[in-house]
Amino acid sequence: MGNSLVARKILITGAAGEIGSVLRKGFAGRFDLLRLTDIKPMGGARPGEEVCEANILDQGAMITVMKDIDCVVHLAGIPRENSWEQILPMNVIGCTNVFEAARAAGVKRVVFASSNHAIGFYHRDEPIDTNVMVRPDCRYGVSKAYGEAIGRLYADKHGLSVSCLRIGSFRLKPEDERQLMTWISHQDTVHLFERCIVYPDYHFVIVYGVSNNDQNLWSNSKVNWLGYRPKDNAEDYVAEIIEKGEAEDPVAKAFHGGSFCSAEFDGDLERIE
Ligand SMILES: NC(=O)c1ccc[n+]([C@@H]2O[C@H](COP(=O)([O-])OP(=O)(O)OC[C@H]3O[C@@H](n4cnc5c(N)ncnc54)[C@H](O)[C@@H]3O)[C@@H](O)[C@H]2O)c1
Incomplete structure (x- = not known):
């Protein structure tokens, strides 16, 4: 375990968001430092926390907030389908800034919030595992595939330890038929991120963020x-x-990605193998 990591100081981007708020609560008292960053207000710092407004579009600010950090949890960005005008700056340039800042600041690990929409166009009659090629179902899904690719590059080229969490449907409880397959609960989400932060040594890993659902199609x-x-x-x-x-x-x-596949669909269903 040459690169064994003891992650004590954690930074979260997008900490004011839905997942960020749940992690903040779940990680209370768990680490020496939780540095919370977002462009939205996050309330005052609680014991063990630092709160800093920082925009992922500002690479200099990202390098500054990553000082002394062991592990970055990257959540910030556009969390669902949107126009290229929105997706490209936030989820491609912003994501690039986060990985580049982590390298420049000497951070050891990045835990990246990817999405099941990076693999949404697999047929539902085909369960898949973590080795499948990306198969995005929307612009948002392409941006997550990009995040996984830059993560792989920074692991191989710069020795960063990287995990990409293909999160399913993060909700209090499942809300529709598809989410019987894709749901991840709050407590399982905290547990998943915690495992990816504290596991002592890995190079690059993809993992599905899904609960222990009977109808799950994604194998970890x-x-x-x-x-x-x-x-x-x-x-x-x-x-x-x-x-x-x-x-x-x-x-x-027909597909893992559900309505993200059918939105704007003008392809040929018969030809999608
Ligand atoms: N919620 C889900 O079911 C789900 C599923 C798959 C993947 N994800 C991914 O998980 C991450 C978090 O999702 P969420 O549901 O908490 O989304 P969210 O929109 O609630 O949180 C995202 C946060 O990022 C912040 N942000 C946006 N632009 C920023 C910028 N330029 N600089 C800094 N902060 C910025 C927002 O203010 C927001 O607080 C996203 O990357 C999303 O794609 C979420």
Whole structure:
């Protein structure tokens, strides 16, 4: 374990957001330092925290806030489908700034919030694992595939330890039929990020952010060593979802990415192998 890491000082980008707020609460008292950054207000610092407004579009600011940090958790950006005008600066340039700042500041590890939409165009009759090629289902998904690629580059070329979390549907509880497959609960999310932060030594890893759902289609068997053992199961909410009775359209129903695949779809369903 030549590059063994003891992660004590953690920085979160996008800390004011939905996942960031849950991590903040879940990580309270867990690390020597939690440095929280966002462009939105985050409230006052609690014990063990530092709060700094910082924009991921400003690489200088990113290098400054990463001083003395062991591990960056990169959440900031556009969290769903949007125009190229929005996606490119935030999720491509901003993401590049974060990896480059981590390298420049001597950070050892980046935990990157990727998305299941990086692989959304796999057919649902095909369960997949962490070795599959990216297969994005929207512009947002392409930007996450980019984040995984730059993560791989910075691991191989610069020796950064990188994990990419292909997060499913982060919600309090599953809200529709598809989320019976893709849901990740709050407590499982905290546990997943924690494992990726504290695991002593890895070079580059992709892991699915999904709960222990009966209908899960994404296998983490190749990254079992990380110790991610999700507890919650979307099936506990199946009755509520059946009651809603919302059916997916044929394109959405065919693929892992659901409505992200059918939005703007003018392709040929028959030709998608
Ligand atoms: N929520 C999900 O189900 C889900 C699923 C897959 C992936 N993800 C990914 O996880 C990450 C967090 O998602 P979320 O649901 O918490 O999103 P969110 O929108 O609630 O949080 C994102 C945060 O990033 C901040 N931000 C935006 N632009 C910024 C900038 N230029 N500089 C600094 N901060 C900026 C926002 O102010 C916001 O607080 C995103 O990268 C998203 O793509 C989320």
